[in-house]
Amino acid sequence: MFLSRTLLKRHSVLPGFDLALGFTLLYLGFIVLIPLAAAFLKTFTMTWPAFWAAVTSPRVVASYRLTFGASLAAALLNALFGLVVAWVLVRYEFPFKRLVDALVDLPFALPTAVAGIALTALYAANGWIGQGLALAGIKVSYTPLGVFVALTFIGLPFVVRTVQPVLEDLQKELEEAAATLGATRAQTFTRVILPVLTPALLTGFALAFARALGEYGSVIFIAGNMPMVSEITPLLIITKLEQYDYAGATAIAVVMLVAAFALLLAINLLQAWTRKRQGR
Amino acid sequence: MSATTTTTLLVAAPAARRPIAPRTALAATAEPAWVRRALIGLALAFLAFFLFVPLAAVFFEAFKKGWGVYLAAIVEPDAVSAIALTLIAAAISVPLNLVFGLAAAWCIAKFDFRGKNLLLTLIDLPFSVSPVIAGLIYVLIFGLQGWFGESLRDHDLKVVFAVPGIVLATVFVTFPFIARELIPLMQAQGQEQEEAARVLGASGWQMFWRVTLPNVKWALLYGVILCNARAMGEFGAVSVVSGHIRGQTNTMPLHIEILYNEYQFAAAFAVASLLALLALVTLALKYAVEQRVKRQRRSASGSTPGREA
Secondary structure (H helix, E strand, O other), X not given: OHHHHHHEXXXXXXXXXXXXXXXXXXXXXXXXXXXXXXXHHHHHOOOXXXXXXXXXXXXXXHHHHHHHHHHHHHHHHXXXXXXXXXXXXXXXXXXXXXXXXXXXXXXXXXXXXXXXXXXXXXXXXXXXXXXXXHHOOOOOOOXXXXXXXXHHHHHHHXXXXXXXXXXXXXXXXXXXXXXXXXXXXXXHHHHHHHHHHHHHHHHXXXXXXXXXXXXXXXXXXXXXXXXXXXXXXXXXXXXXXXXXXXXXXXXXXXXXXHHHHHHHHHHHHHHHHHHHHOOO | OHHHHHHHHHHHHHHHHOOOOHHHHHHHOOOOHHHHHHHHHHHHHHHHHHHHHHHHHHHHHHOOOHHHHHHHHHHOHHHHHHHHHHHHHHHHHHHHHHHHHHHHHHHHHHOOEOOHHHHHHHHHHHHHXXXXXXXXXXXXXXXXOOOOHHHHHHOOOOOOOOHHHHHHHHHHHOOOHHHHHHHHHHHHHOOHHHHHHHHOOOOHHHHHHHHHHHHHHHHHHHHHHHHHHHHHHOOHHHHHHHOOOOXXXXXXXXXXXXXXXXXXXXXXXXXXXXXXXXXXXXXXXXXXXXXXXXXXXXXXXXXXXXXXX
């Protein structure tokens, strides 16, 4: 009764508000909020210099550079090709289109460890794709480039799935109007279509970037995990844990959490913008 | 919104009446055939390199050494116990998140209360937390050095490096899946039907079982499918809390990692192929249910316009 009296904005004849909200808050608190708070509280047991030293040691900084750099590059590639894939799926007809459409979600459904070993086998110097690249002198598996490949895989569906519905809702009349007013197809695309797609494109990009930042399973197989070169930040957290350096591991985790929460805020704002653009 | 539509229609209308050949009219809002083909080729090439070929490679590598090796890798005792643990973890975490999803969706979609947007954001939080950190936070609480570490040890209970830890980590990473599918649909459906049921004398549970649940069953199933796929495939979070004890705390993804690191590639890919198969089944079910949900959501938002948040 307490919850409904203090929180409800208007009376409702429907039952179950107290029970449902009470359970929701309890479950959220025990599973998510209290454990997350534990991470922040743990860092308070460290002195500020110790915290600073833990999160800015050269090996950690090198891992940030790789994690953020590879995530950014992978999200950019996904933004570009995700737009092409979404466009092709919405606008054109080709054989097996529905199958291709369904398979775009594969990175959501395929366990990351499976993706990791499959990509490693493919892009290794003796793998199907790696062989061809090796001829060109490009090494992918066990290098930072491998991290980029794995992060591209796991971020792939985000841009496609955020751009696709906007493209489907796009009014054909706008393009017809642009054409009758004398715009070329390229002008119509850059001045009429692309501005409408921009918020969705940015949202998809940010979602792919956020997912890539925390990714672990698919990366560790293909990366080679050399300190200072191809070691991602989540792996460094695990390494510290295995050395029983709980405080050190948590300090790095808190840095990653703050980055993740900042991105979440940005994504929420972008989504609000997308909805406004769509006039909903 | 309506103003722009009218203007575009006004602009477009004379053009439509002008006597031009249909082919030119078509060309004005479509790309030349070579552009079309190039884009389709580009999209398919990208998907091939990053999706199709890796998927094919899993099955190819699994059967490379023949059926005998494949079957042996799957029926081996460590593999069987890994499969069992994966099923147990999913069987506990999916129902838990299902109950949570229904409760959260009920209060968020059907009531207007203070702090609703904050609650929505908090529910999404686990999606933006790295799986490794999801595992770490439970180690901080239940590990030997953690908050409850000593009292758990005194009572001879184990959470971390045992099954409860694996279940907790799995619950965390799959936390928002079902709630996220239910909330938009239940918001779109509004509360008229439930209110009618109440006015006609239905009890709270009668209303829930006969009105609410049938209305959202497809979205619920969709959420369960996604939640289950993630629960069975989770690697990072489970890896941190499991301790990798063979035959005891190894799930399928962890078993794959161990086999792979021991250079037993055919066996690793054999177990991986089971999870890949699960992923394909998930996608097929997802696609089938998606079509129904789309139809349902469209009819729901059609009957009560402006409800979609």
